[in-house]
Amino acid sequence: MTTQHLLDDRRRLPLRTMANKVPEATACFWIIKVLTTGMGETASDLLARLLGPVPAVALGGLALGASLAVQFTVRRHIAWVYWTAVVMVSVFGTMAADVLHVGLGVPYAVSTPVFLATLAAVFGCWYASERTPSIHGINTRRREAFYWAAVLATFALGTAAGDLTATAGLGFLGSAALFAVAICVPALAHRWAGLNAVTAFWSAYVITRPLGASLADWMAVGHSRGGLALGLEPVTLAWTAAILGFVAYLATAQRASRRGVAAA
Template identity: 75%
Template sequence: MTTTQLQQPRQPQLPSSLRRMASKVPEVTAWFWVIKVLTTGMGETASDYLAHLLGPIPAVTLGGVALAAALALQFSARQYVAWIYWTAIVMVSVFGTMAADVLHVGLGVPYTVSTPVFLAALAAVFGVWYAAERTLSIHSIRTRRREVFYWATVLATFALGTAAGDLTANNAGLGYLGSGVMFAVVIAVPVVAHRRLGLSAIAAFWSAYVVTRPLGASFADWMAVSTGRGGLGLGLGPVTLCWTVAILGLVGYLAATHKDVARP
């Protein structure tokens, strides 16, 4: 051992939960919002299609296994990879829809109850995340612990959005098209509030993020359900396939161009 080596202090090893990583999430661009809405609609119809095809219990089991595999792949990645990230988002969308539907259809919990329950769950995740990290910014997802908080939040937003969308479409009597139009207007509120009224970028982002779920799901349901239920009658399978193809095309484009990769 040399004298130089003896004089160099040993660098302390941080816990794996606190080690900084490359960004694990995409930049928030127009592409982000378009794909996010597409994944919500695809997740809605895919969940219903699998439940009808396989039965509720096998569908939920399959969805849970696929979600676990997708998240394991996402957590193992060293940086943001478009196809890995969006695969995880799609599986969160599918399983989040199943979780909300199980409460309503399987356990008989009305949407008027599940919606505030999921809202409280989301608020709890935000509270714990902020207490631990002092930020809710997605630009700070550079440690393992923050990544865990991020995906817990994403799952909670999908469950909340599913319940809220079904609440407005069914209980409020707006129908799927009316519900979709309403949420298209609602999603503009945090944007305007941020630009005109001083709402923080973080609050505006997460508010819009929650609304993307019922927005996409409402339009996907409208396209899939029968004309007797106020829809276009295209069917769950064809709508799921069409929205999946659109997602694959856009994610492939981003993977090739890296337009959603954070710059140093």
């Protein structure tokens, strides 16, 4: 076989420029995901109160851009880099939904279907380009761009949906209970009704947002609104500490796994 034949064969192979950039959807993944949603909710409200809405949104946008730039630069999944980006998407996604409602006066009943349509458009473009929005093949820049666009849309949609149910009479605790039940539906449908694994994953991913945000809001808001009145600062710090603990565990496990592979 000549060198030219080898080059021709390489051109026919699918381009895989990176290892998969998204972690496996383990129990730890879902726990951290819910924690980031709650932390993003209270951190967004806290920043808006301390800095004002406009500076808070600007700061959140810059931090999101920086975290995603680092995420796109690395060529494999790194726990700290990935989850930092998720946290910043959570904070900024909350701000995006809140700006529409508080700043522009758009009702949650309007913004929720708008964000739903946005998410559907992202998935439509992703599927048309890559034939599947699976998280198991995020190994090119284009797929990674689709993935993070979908993540951002899910956070905005989840924020609007959670606030819609909370203000519609359920309250934060009622909303948390509603979405705690709802998040079980995709798993059960996948297990017993043959729901596609990709659809089940993204359905649960959307629901984690209002679930975590409703829990965090319930812990932070005053008794007059049916909450525990713990305050934004303590809740934000507590959920941040929990995120750091779980991500540190994942990062340690990731390093141990790489050492084991290298030694094999």
